[in-house]
Each structure stands twice: as structure tokens, then as C-alpha cells.
Amino acid sequence: MRAPADSQDSGLTGPLLIVNPKAYLYGDELVRLARLTDELAGQFQIPTIFTAQHADLRLLSEHTLDLTITAQHMDPIVPGRGMGHVLPEALVDAGARAVVLNHAEHALTLAELDATMERAREVGLSTIVCADSDAQCRAVAHLGPDAMICEPTAAIGTGEMDAGDYVERTTAIVKDVDPSILVIQAAGVSRGADVARVLAQGAGGSGGTSGIIKHPDWREILSEMYTAIRDHATTPTR
Amino acid sequence: MRAPADSQDSGLTGPLLIVNPKAYLYGDELVRLARLTDELAGQFQIPTIFTAQHADLRLLSEHTLDLTITAQHMDPIVPGRGMGHVLPEALVDAGARAVVLNHAEHALTLAELDATMERAREVGLSTIVCADSDAQCRAVAHLGPDAMICEPTAAIGTGEMDAGDYVERTTAIVKDVDPSILVIQAAGVSRGADVARVLAQGAGGSGGTSGIIKHPDWREILSEMYTAIRDHATTPTR
Amino acid sequence: MRAPADSQDSGLTGPLLIVNPKAYLYGDELVRLARLTDELAGQFQIPTIFTAQHADLRLLSEHTLDLTITAQHMDPIVPGRGMGHVLPEALVDAGARAVVLNHAEHALTLAELDATMERAREVGLSTIVCADSDAQCRAVAHLGPDAMICEPTAAIGTGEMDAGDYVERTTAIVKDVDPSILVIQAAGVSRGADVARVLAQGAGGSGGTSGIIKHPDWREILSEMYTAIRDHATTPTR
Amino acid sequence: MRAPADSQDSGLTGPLLIVNPKAYLYGDELVRLARLTDELAGQFQIPTIFTAQHADLRLLSEHTLDLTITAQHMDPIVPGRGMGHVLPEALVDAGARAVVLNHAEHALTLAELDATMERAREVGLSTIVCADSDAQCRAVAHLGPDAMICEPTAAIGTGEMDAGDYVERTTAIVKDVDPSILVIQAAGVSRGADVARVLAQGAGGSGGTSGIIKHPDWREILSEMYTAIRDHATTPTR
Numbered sequence: 001m002r003a004p005a006d007s008q009d010s011g012l013t014g015p016l017l018i019v020n021p022k023a024y025l026y027g028d029e030l031v032r033l034a035r036l037t038d039e040l041a042g043q044f045q046i047p048t049i050f051t052a053q054h055a056d057l058r059l060l061s062e063h064t065l066d067l068t069i070t071a072q073h074m075d076p077i078v079p080g081r082g083m084g085h086v087l088p089e090a091l092v093d094a095g096a097r098a099v100v101l102n103h104a105e106h107a108l109t110l111a112e113l114d115a116t117m118e119r120a121r122e123v124g125l126s127t128i129v130c131a132d133s134d135a136q137c138r139a140v141a142h143l144g145p146d147a148m149i150c151e152p153t154a155a156i157g158t159g160e161m162d163a164g165d166y167v168e169r170t171t172a173i174v175k176d177v178d179p180s181i182l183v184i185q186a187a188g189v190s191r192g193a194d195v196a197r198v199l200a201q202g203a204g205g206s207g208g209t210s211g212i213i214k215h216p217d218w219r220e221i222l223s224e225m226y227t228a229i230r231d232h233a234t235t236p237t238r
Numbered sequence: 239m240r241a242p243a244d245s246q247d248s249g250l251t252g253p254l255l256i257v258n259p260k261a262y263l264y265g266d267e268l269v270r271l272a273r274l275t276d277e278l279a280g281q282f283q284i285p286t287i288f289t290a291q292h293a294d295l296r297l298l299s300e301h302t303l304d305l306t307i308t309a310q311h312m313d314p315i316v317p318g319r320g321m322g323h324v325l326p327e328a329l330v331d332a333g334a335r336a337v338v339l340n341h342a343e344h345a346l347t348l349a350e351l352d353a354t355m356e357r358a359r360e361v362g363l364s365t366i367v368c369a370d371s372d373a374q375c376r377a378v379a380h381l382g383p384d385a386m387i388c389e390p391t392a393a394i395g396t397g398e399m400d401a402g403d404y405v406e407r408t409t410a411i412v413k414d415v416d417p418s419i420l421v422i423q424a425a426g427v428s429r430g431a432d433v434a435r436v437l438a439q440g441a442g443g444s445g446g447t448s449g450i451i452k453h454p455d456w457r458e459i460l461s462e463m464y465t466a467i468r469d470h471a472t473t474p475t476r
Numbered sequence: 477m478r479a480p481a482d483s484q485d486s487g488l489t490g491p492l493l494i495v496n497p498k499a500y501l502y503g504d505e506l507v508r509l510a511r512l513t514d515e516l517a518g519q520f521q522i523p524t525i526f527t528a529q530h531a532d533l534r535l536l537s538e539h540t541l542d543l544t545i546t547a548q549h550m551d552p553i554v555p556g557r558g559m560g561h562v563l564p565e566a567l568v569d570a571g572a573r574a575v576v577l578n579h580a581e582h583a584l585t586l587a588e589l590d591a592t593m594e595r596a597r598e599v600g601l602s603t604i605v606c607a608d609s610d611a612q613c614r615a616v617a618h619l620g621p622d623a624m625i626c627e628p629t630a631a632i633g634t635g636e637m638d639a640g641d642y643v644e645r646t647t648a649i650v651k652d653v654d655p656s657i658l659v660i661q662a663a664g665v666s667r668g669a670d671v672a673r674v675l676a677q678g679a680g681g682s683g684g685t686s687g688i689i690k691h692p693d694w695r696e697i698l699s700e701m702y703t704a705i706r707d708h709a710t711t712p713t714r
Numbered sequence: 715m716r717a718p719a720d721s722q723d724s725g726l727t728g729p730l731l732i733v734n735p736k737a738y739l740y741g742d743e744l745v746r747l748a749r750l751t752d753e754l755a756g757q758f759q760i761p762t763i764f765t766a767q768h769a770d771l772r773l774l775s776e777h778t779l780d781l782t783i784t785a786q787h788m789d790p791i792v793p794g795r796g797m798g799h800v801l802p803e804a805l806v807d808a809g810a811r812a813v814v815l816n817h818a819e820h821a822l823t824l825a826e827l828d829a830t831m832e833r834a835r836e837v838g839l840s841t842i843v844c845a846d847s848d849a850q851c852r853a854v855a856h857l858g859p860d861a862m863i864c865e866p867t868a869a870i871g872t873g874e875m876d877a878g879d880y881v882e883r884t885t886a887i888v889k890d891v892d893p894s895i896l897v898i899q900a901a902g903v904s905r906g907a908d909v910a911r912v913l914a915q916g917a918g919g920s921g922g923t924s925g926i927i928k929h930p931d932w933r934e935i936l937s938e939m940y941t942a943i944r945d946h947a948t949t950p951t952r
Contacts, residue, residue, distance in 0.1 A: 102823075102824065104825070107823035107824070107825050107826070108823055108824070109816075109821035109822055109823050109824075110816065110821070110822070110823075110824050110827065110845070110850055110853060110854065111818065111821050111846055111847075111850060111867070112821070113824065114846075114847055114849050114850050114853075117849075131824070132825055132828075133825075133828055135828050135831075135856070135857050135858070136824055136825060136828050138856045138857075139824060139828075139853040139854070139856045139857055140824065140853070142849070142852045142853045142856055143849050143852075143853055144849070153825070
């Protein structure tokens, strides 16, 4: 019942793609997107974070090879009580290799975030922590996450990119604290060109939710985004 | 990938046993307890609620036949956004047939509880709602749950039963509102004799967490509890 | 320093007006509205609930005579720890005579609501509890509040009244549980005619927030609402 | 009705005393402690933070001269809606000059903390932000508070001081980020000797809750603590 951990890399090296279906997909449809993503991740040889509802993590880890299966939240509990809370060990057992924390739709207190990151380290899950403002990006970077999703809350789900310099600015803030933190910029990203742009602006990863899920042709949009990442990675002078 | 729904009854008819491992068990060990419980549930022909971490629901529904696989919490979201929240549809797809809501360790606002119960009805999950004081038991009963767990919060996990008349009193309060609600009394229950007592006091189900999980011989304690339920069910005059 | 409790009635007998400035007003401006309301409440001889920020409760109780000074929230703590939480005893000492609980903008878990209502009874504060759906109205009514604000959350602050039968329906639900609970209907109320209508539909009180605060002439809108209440109270056949 | 702002200094320069009655005191008793503290603060000429329930802030600002009247929490709302939440402007109007945020008994999400500190700056309140672990202390320091309370949550209210090097370590962490942040160390402090020790270890302020409130002679314990601070401040070589 244990997921084949050794065959899956943590994947948190960039440039990478993140596919974050949130609660849009589950079961068969989710597996369909995951297998398609897995196929393309293998073809393009690009590390890929793929998140899912907790109930679907094991299903995805059993049906994919190259994705970093990622939980969308967990709680800082240890085995024992904690009715209704998400146990880190159970996620690892189900095949998760990373966890997203502090998303605007599930914000954590600073103490909870700190304790949950500690638990992630204990069980071997990579941490992908969300932050919004410059101050929040800086504070989270000092907590030592493996990756961050910098995202202006007001832009989530809009398909609109920040008109200003949010991407460069927050990426620089995080890198200034710790260059090893992979910075994902995905707010408002819905095309390959958007992915290319945020990578050019310094991000180590991009992708998204509605830009992918709601696209009429998943293979087309994923290929477009993977192509942007590959082209960025192979550009000689940056 | 769809769980075999037809082969599993909702199970919310009493007298029944509830096995609630909370976050004590996951993966292989959880499957071991679930299969053992499933075997005994079949032998004794007694309806059984078995809860699990969300990540393990599908695993359990694939490895058991007679248990009502039950989620320990869910959120009132619909397919779409809701990063980090538990989608009801995903639980059903993973084989869950019921959900516990409003446990003292994951309390809900009244508005959330109302909305989540509505969602449960929409997706076909039975609702098992927790309440503590007399007033809370009465209020929850008026929300129309399929079952309730009446539990004095201070007694959770203590292995001590309420010395007073909590069981009779709260069971009567709920039944007075709606006799069709199945009342589970499990606080402080750790032996077959405890199960027998709460059933004699009017409860429609019993069981527990630490009383079972921490017992050195799961088969022994489960058999003891199932025996108490069978004996109660077959007692001629009550 | 103790507020003149004896000179102020609990006021929770209808028909009454509720003026709920939320966080729109504070300090001098709030006192100005409170004194004006107090003057008109005395003239019309109509019981009036007037809510305020915690920091302004004492100020209002010192500057008014006939208003039921009401807190907008409190916590179920007892004197002791509870940093950052609102102590019921401190509200009473500051002159509050009632407290609004479970507003959609500050929802409480069922256990918190139950415990806070218990604390209100202990310190002698009248309870005014908010509820939204039919099910929530019924559940809250069973907790035994002195008054309820039935309010479809989606309509708060819109200035639009529910087109259907929300007012009659929820008022009847509450009265069916306990006729002594005063039912306040204020969602979308912005004119005297609105007040007249909800009273005709069975409500025991009305009033509001933005309909009053944003009106260019406070004396005019308050007089209009008080007139509607007086006319309703003195209508011979209802 | 406006509090005499000019006559009260922000007080966030050390070494200082913090008297934090939490919810132990209110009304007359709180005023008695505040006036006594005010008298001694004047005699010793030592800056003093004095916190209170929101309902008592105005009372204290009217009855004291030299204390930095401080709220125990506030919300990041602006004038408008926000029923049951604490409006920053109302606190300033009531005479508060500072606010404690993120206490372990009222933890904030990182986004809330960020937004509330922004609001504090807008209305001119000094910020005193709590943190627990090394990582939390570092993260909070990067948010730019005026002062911090570093406190191992497990020690709150115990009267026991951390046996290890918590005080030196966390003080150094904060000072390393920004030397201008005043670091308050008060966990387990109950005597003048405790105050002397944490100041010697680098803290810029100390004081407490139960160590003061529960002492049978407030004048004695306050004098003892003020003496420790004065002696520390006048020690020639440090």
C-alpha cells in the first residue's frame, strides 16, 4: 500500500510547472488530467507539481510516474487525536511528496504555519508556502520553505496579471533572503506567453488553476506552458 | 475508480458500532483494523461506521465490504475554488457514505454546519453531527442530521464515563425532537460493558477511539463490543 | 465608574428599533447619533437597541438615558486569561445591557454560541442572536435567546429586501419554537415603509445599519422609522 | 471626548515595564491598578505599557497620565461594516497609543497580521507583536513592528522561566533583523529579580500578567520591578 516513493523525485527544482486543480476536479477527471500531465512532463523532462484533494492523492500516486504529488493543505498534528484534521504521515503514506500551505483560501496563523512546516520536515514533505504582500513574502522566506507561491490575493482566479512589477519585486525579495527558495509566480497566468514572461522576470516556476482547468483542450494548454518552460530553460543568455 | 457504492449500505440503522481512529492510524495499520472490523461486522451482522483520514477513504472502501466508510470532516464547498478544503463530491467518489461534522476537535459555525449538511444531502452522504451540552444537542437535532454523537467535550479521550445522567438525558432530548435520529453515545466507552450500558440507556450506537485503538488486542475488544450490541439487539424485553 | 444600570431598561420588548452602527461610527460622531436617537426614543417612548464598538460602550452609557446599550460581540471567557478577547463582565461594567452574537460578520461555532449565551445569562446581558436560513433560525431559537435577528446573509448591506416570504417565514419559525423571543427583521430595511412592512409581517423590531448611517439626515430617517413603529403599535386591529 | 493624546508619549522606548492585566481586571479594580502604576511610572520615570479590555481603554486614558494605554487586539477593518470586530480608529479615539497583536491566546494569520500592522501605522498606533519560536520571532521582526513580545507559548501563565537560553537567543534574533525593535521578555517573570535578569540578557522591557495581578501587594511588586528596571538603566558598564 506504500506509494513508490523512490521513483518520484521531490521535483522542487526549477524551472517547473505547477498544476493546481484545487477543488475543480476529482476522481476520474482528475486522473485524466494527471495522466496527461504526467505524459507531457515525461516528454518535456520538466519537473511538475500536481496538487489534489486529499482523498485523491493515493489515486494519483498510483497512476502517475513523474509528477510531484502534492497535498493542498495539512495540519500540524501528530498521530493521535485531531478528528477532522489532516495528518502529515497519512499524506506521505498516500504518495504525497510536497504540501502547499497558507493559501489565501486556507490561511494559517504564523504559529500554525511554523509548526506545520516543522512537521513537513519531520515526515519528509517539501513545503510550498503562499504569500501575498512584500512583507508577507519576506516573512515567509525567513521561515525556510522549499518553494513559495507569491500571489496578490486580489488577482487569484481572475486570469488577469498584475500590471505592475509584482513578479520581479516579490521574486527579488525572496531570493534576497534565500536564493535556494524556488519562487512560483502563477497569479493570472493562463497562456504559455504568461509562463514565459514570469520566468523571464525571475520566477522558478509557473502554471495555475483556472487557466488550465477551464481551457477547452488540456493537452494544448499544457503543451504550450511546457514549451514556454523548455524554451526558457534552453535560452543561452539570460 | 468509482467505489462499489451499491455493495455498501448507509449503515445508519442501529444498534451499530462506530470505530473512529481519528488520526491514530493510517495506511497499512488502518487497513488492518478496518479489515478486522469488516470481518467481525459481517459475522455479527451489525452495521458499522468506520472513519478515516481523507487520504485513506478510498483505500478502505477498496478493502472492505460491510463498513460504512465515513469521512471525519468536510467543507461546504462546491467543485471549483476552495484550495485546501475538502470537497464533498471527492469523498463520495472515494467511497465515503457518511461524514462526521462539528466534532469538538473541529467545531463549525452554525452557518457552516447548516451549509455542510445541505451539501451532504446533495451528494448523498449521511450526516453524523456532534454536540455537547443539552442545548447544543437540541439545536443540532433540529438541523435534521441522520445521526448524532452526543459527547461531553470534557470527557473526550479520558476513558471515563459521565457519572451523571448525560447519556439518558441527551438521548431523550434528541429523540424528543426527532425519533428517527440515531443517537451515538461513545464518550468514555472502553469496554463491552460500557457499550451495553449506553444501549440500555437508549443509545442507538456506541464504540469509540482510544478504547479500541489502544487496546492490546483489537479482535478481543471489537468482539466484546459487537457481542454487547448483539446481546442488546436480541434481548426480548426492553 | 459604574454605569447607571437602574435607569436603563433591558428594552427587549417590542415593537422596538435597533440602531446598529457596526464600525461605521465611533467617538464624537457615534455620540451624536446616540444622543439624537436617545432624544427620539424618549419622545416616541419606543424601546431602542443601540450597538457600539466595545471601546465606546461606556461613552454611550454615560451620554444617553433610554437606549439599551448593546455590545456587537463578546467571548465566553471568565475573568482571567484570554488576551485579546472580550470579557462579559467588562461590558456590563461599561454599561452594556445586551449583546449581539453570531452575526454573519462574526460567526460563532455552535459550542461557542452556547457557552457565550450561558455567560450572558450569568452576567445579566440580554442576548440578541443572529441567524440566516430557516434551519439556523429554528436551531438558534432552541438555544433560548432573548431576541433574534433573522437575516439572509446575502442581503446584508444591500438595501434590498428579500422578494420572497423570508420575513413571515422565519418569524413564524421562531415564534413556533418560543413566542417570547423577540424577532428583529432588518435586512434591506432603509425606510420607514420597510419598518412598517416587516412589523406587519410579524416582526417585533426593525431598524438597521446603512439605511440609517448613510442617510443624509439622521433625524429624518430615525423619525420616519419611529413613526412607523408607533403607528404599528397603535393600530387597533392586526 | 477625545483623549489627551499629546500628554501621553508612545512610550515604546526601553527599558520599560509592561503591565498586561488581560481579562483578569476591569472597571474599578483595573483603574485602581492603573492609577497605582501611573503613580509609580511617574516617580521612577520609566516608560510603561498598560493594556486593557477595549471597553476600559477610555476609562484608563482619562484616569492616567504617564501610561501608554494599549489595546489587547484589534482587527484590520476600516470604518464601515465589520460587526463585532475592533476598529483601529475607535481605539485611538478612546486614547489607545499601542496595540498588542498575535498573542498566543488570539493568534492571527500572517495575512491578517500584515494587514493589521498596516492599519496600525495608518492610525498611528504603535505595534507590539507576539512571537514564540525562533523562526516566528525572525519572521515577525521582518514585518517591522515597534516592539515584540517573545514568549514560549508553553510557558505562558506558569510563573516558570525558560531554563535554557530562550531570552538571549530570541532577543538576538530580533536585534539582528532590526536593532530598533524593542524586545519584551515577560514569560514566567514574577519578581524584580526576573526583570533584572531578562534585561541583563538583552531585553528592552519586561513585566507580565499573573506575576503582578495575583501578587497580594500591587505596590510592592510594581516597585520591585520598577526598581529592577531603574537599576538596570543606571548600571554604568553594560
